[in-house]
Amino acid sequence: MKENFWKKLPRPFFVLAPMANVTDAAFRRVIAKYGKPDVTWTEFVAADGLVKATPEGKAKLMKDLVFHESERPIVAQLFTGNPEHMEIAARLCKNLGFDGIDINMGCPDKIVEKQKSGACLIKHPSLAKEIIKAAKRGAGDLPVSVKTRVGYNKVEIEEWLPSLLEEDIAALTVHARTRKEMSKVPARWEFVKRAVEIRNEMKKDTLIIGNGDVKSVEEGRRRIEETGCDGIMIGRGIFGNPFTFSKEGKAKDLKEQLTALLEHIEHFDEVLGETKNFAFMKKHFKSYVQNFENASDLREKLMSAEGKREAVKILREFLNKK
Numbered sequence: 001m002k003e004n005f006w007k008k009l010p011r012p013f014f015v016l017a018p019m020a021n022v023t024d025a026a027f028r029r030v031i032a033k034y035g036k037p038d039v040t041w042t043e044f045v046a047a048d049g050l051v052k053a054t055p056e057g058k059a060k061l062m063k064d065l066v067f068h069e070s071e072r073p074i075v076a077q078l079f080t081g082n083p084e085h086m087e088i089a090a091r092l093c094k095n096l097g098f099d100g101i102d103i104n105m106g107c108p109d110k111i112v113e114k115q116k117s118g119a120c121l122i123k124h125p126s127l128a129k130e131i132i133k134a135a136k137r138g139a140g141d142l143p144v145s146v147k148t149r150v151g152y153n154k155v156e157i158e159e160w161l162p163s164l165l166e167e168d169i170a171a172l173t174v175h176a177r178t179r180k181e182m183s184k185v186p187a188r189w190e191f192v193k194r195a196v197e198i199r200n201e202m203k204k205d206t207l208i209i210g211n212g213d214v215k216s217v218e219e220g221r222r223r224i225e226e227t228g229c230d231g232i233m234i235g236r237g238i239f240g241n242p243f244t245f246s247k248e249g250k251a252k253d254l255k256e257q258l259t260a261l262l263e264h265i266e267h268f269d270e271v272l273g274e275t276k277n278f279a280f281m282k283k284h285f286k287s288y289v290q291n292f293e294n295a296s297d298l299r300e301k302l303m304s305a306e307g308k309r310e311a312v313k314i315l316r317e318f319l320n321k322k
Helices: 024-032 047-052 055-063 083-096 111-113 118-123 125-139 158-166 188-203 217-226 254-272 280-290 296-304 306-318
Strands: 013-016 039-046 074-079 102-104 144-149 171-175 207-211 231-234
Touching: 013 039, 024 039, 024 254, 047 074, 047 083, 055 111, 055 254, 074 083, 083 102, 083 125, 083 207, 102 118, 102 125, 111 118, 118 125, 118 144, 125 144, 125 158, 144 158, 144 231, 158 171, 171 188, 188 207, 188 217, 207 217, 217 231, 254 280, 280 296, 280 306, 296 306
Parallel strands: 013 231, 039 074, 074 102, 102 144, 144 171, 171 207, 207 231
Antiparallel strands: none
16 A cells, blocks of 8 residues: 655755746656656646547557656546546546646636536536546555635635535645736735635645645745745746755856756757647746846757757857857
């Protein structure tokens, strides 16, 4: 029987947010080397696709479930509005060797919501509970967690969170905005504090993880003091900075920063090159290459690179001049 890793985490703890086309297998491997979080999440993966896709389509989705041992404990995040599909997908992730299953109940993407999944589940609490039950059946001894928002069109924390906590999930990540607010307003951390209070009032053991606008571990510690939450999830703060979770929180110098980018490119080509277009790396070029002398010139060259070989050559030439 596999141990519930959540029970062994330090307090407080800091975890990596699942971000589509950002925290893929290549980037996560770099993060694990330069600033390992206490828990790593995969990108969110469509359970419906894992069950119903063509062999070619499923092969592409399976790339989103590739991970390296250095990332452990690692949680597979799934989304669906179909309990049967959730059970099958959770069982698949258990067999792949993941340490936990997380259910996305907060994504505001319209395509995701059309499948009655993501943030749409906030409007369907009974279905949300069925999906949690299905995930538990598929996951077996693996812990099941949920990531959600504080409401759909308005704050519904008093009704929504208790319905999730009743299912005795291992952890609940609370993104401190409603679905309607997207990321257009500042996260309201008073609702994370209230989530902790609700958990305590219900006498549940579920860990509460705060999420929203945190860009560093230092900032996260302040939020923990304010709210009493058990951990912090960092998302956008990781862009261009795989050192975010390290003691220093950043690269020691430009050479280390660009060396990490070189490794990121190599991992992308090795792990994802057959299924993902190299153009996905361009968002990372924008993030890694900024705020230093000749950054704009280097960034422009990298953005025009047609593939791994050309990008690596450009970076090495730049580093050799330093």
